[in-house]
Amino acid sequence: MRTSGVFFQGLGVHLPPTVTVEEAVAAGWYPAEEVELHELAGVAVAGEVPAPEMALAAARTACERAGRRPEEVGLLLYADSWHQGPDGWQPQYHLQRHLTGGDALAVEVRQGCNGMFGALELGAAHVRAGGGDRPGTALLVAADNFGTPMLDRWRMGPGYLAGDGASAVLLAGEPGFAELLSVRSLAVPEAEGMHRGDEPLFPPGPTVGRPLDFAARNRDYKRAALGDGRGTVALVRVHQRTLEVVDRVLAEAGVDLGEITRVAYMNYSREIVEQRCTAPLGLPLARSTWEFGRTIGHLGASDQVVALDHLLAAGELVPGDHLLMLGVGPGVTVAAAVVRILRPAPWRAADASRERRGDSE
Template sequence: MKFGNNLRIKTATSWLPPDCETVEDAVAAGKLAASDVERLGLTQLPVSSGWSGPEMAVAAARDAISRAGWSPSKVGLVLHTWIYHQGHDMWSPPHYVANEVGTPDALSYAVQQGCNGGAMALQVAAMHLAADPGLGAALITTGDRFLPPGFDRWACDYGLGFGDAGSAVLLHHNDHHDDSEGDAGPDDYALVSMATETAAELELMLRHGDDFSPTPLWHNEYIDLRRPKKSYMAVHGKEKFSQIASRSIRNVIVDSVHDAGLRLDDPRIKYIALPRLGTGLLDGIYMPVLNEVLKAEALWFGAVTGHMGCGDFLANLADLRDQMPLEPGDFALVISGGAAWTWACAVVQVPERGV
């Protein structure tokens, strides 16, 4: 899906709570096996002692709007995404986010696609803006808090730890004739293209061996993704998932780069930012594909955040801007994946000055 140079990411932000739990503390408390430390690659996980997922999303959104120098009234669309409990049952977090950031009239709804939700919400927002030039701007937010007893951030899944955080992105049309909201200032990126690929037959991995339940946490006292995955692998083996994942990761990289009008070896593609999974998972699934098809340097920002659920993708855009030496005209890729399963890859470019 090609967007060209006119669709801009004004800014991207992430918000982390001040408290954290170190790997050493987790091992000492019996929450994490010492044998798992190396393949996680983590030093700590951020832990919210009071902020809910939507509240952290609002904090990130307010930072984004402030950084952009915008009035909230410029935002006509709010998309919020998450993977775990948002603090209330039968409730709409997107409307909460919209109201709290000062955009109560904006169209607000949820985008749910597991940990790929941040990437998918960005693509949906881009399609809204492409279809409706009068929309103004879109705000995309994520927010999750992974607390017991329903969630074990260190043992819920294989090869990753979950960190509490919020993230946000502001997306808009580039318009050189409108500087009333600070648009004459630089955008972080042009959103040049995105590609996605889905393998819906893999949804079985997250429920294998279990009947449909009448209430949450029916099968286990906390969300345990290891148990159905282990059951699935015992029947179908690991090779099927590995083959599908490798093919899909390759396809979204190749397709997004092609849609951007670039070659895979274009020297202007400096980096590809990876999901904040454990380093063992990345080495086993992502890196063999990247080493085959791409010359860009792979980046992993997860050592102090862990996996932020669907927040990885948006937070990677912020960390890419703040931590890496990208020049005007340079390109970067940001890749994402969500269980059951969809993969996505975006090509972004640092705009040339005055463009």
């Protein structure tokens, strides 16, 4: 979807302290043989801080950085991958109570690790539609705390570790520091069983205390599907659709791959990032955000937005640069977006000014 005229006005990130893989190995949480194999460095661990509280912190930062009153938000989208609180309760209303008020439409987005891409598509459509008494503002939030008894963050799946954190984006129709040029999601329905394995659909796992183990599900899927070739076909199709979604968003953005400054992919191991992202695109690993992502873990739906915030803070994206955001999630879905940096993030200028005043004093 071409989304010119939709702008990033604010970003917010909440990242808790990290636990290193060396600490995890010493504690017996992480297999020592996987340290060198995957080259992951650590994960952000929130302890007992609820995901909705991290979401609230990130959302407040996004609004403050944008200089926007939260009550002006016309649409609130809350993306998550894991349980947020009591069953039967929805987390977006926690943000309405404590931040935006109750006039905006508030919806939970359950698209797994690609939830923020789905929120970008829905939020961009809202901004472009305008109208009403609150035209053109959307607050997109993603948050997860994976530190629960039914999930082992250190053995969640092959080649990645589950990190906690939250991110937020404030979209509007008025020019901001960056423009969302395009965003799109595609599905590979024939690979639906890849994240399900042999697990029954009913009763749902959490209702009977069944842990989430993507590694085991993946083994089950391969055992059942690879024997007759269905699994191989599905994996090839995921690769094809990944290239297809990148081609589409680049064409819709009017940007060539050579104009892409950096690529923000999932916070996975080196070999996965190379095999599924940079090598197929013909880009060096250094153009990705792997070096940063390996230190904080896979943050559910927040990986790409947290990477954007990091690149801006580090001065690795400047006006005129383009960021390609790329992701994959259960379904299987593949998604991508192109963001153009228009001017320095205003909060970075404020931070620099405070730093100069501190130095002079």
